[in-house]
Amino acid sequence: MNCRLCCREAEENGFCQLHSKAYKNVLEKFRVWEAASNVIWSQYLVEIQKNSLTGVWAKEVAKYLIEEENQK
Ligand SMILES: [Zn+2]
Secondary structure, three states: OOOOOOEOOEOOOOOHHHHHHHHHHHHHHHHHEEEEEEEEEEEHHHHHOOOOOOOOHHHHHHHHHHHHHHHH
């Protein structure tokens, strides 16, 4: 099985090692943001995608998660 975001081999959560790491960072950061500002998940994803400090990998993950949210 390939990563949900690139053609590398998926390792964890359906993501490759790099995207999985980024995914975990995104989740971890959300807990911090949520505690500090009551931001909701979808809002948070949009924010980190816009944020210039967010790494490329995390941005790809955020984009994917936004699309996933929109499909619900
Ligand atoms: Zn990947």
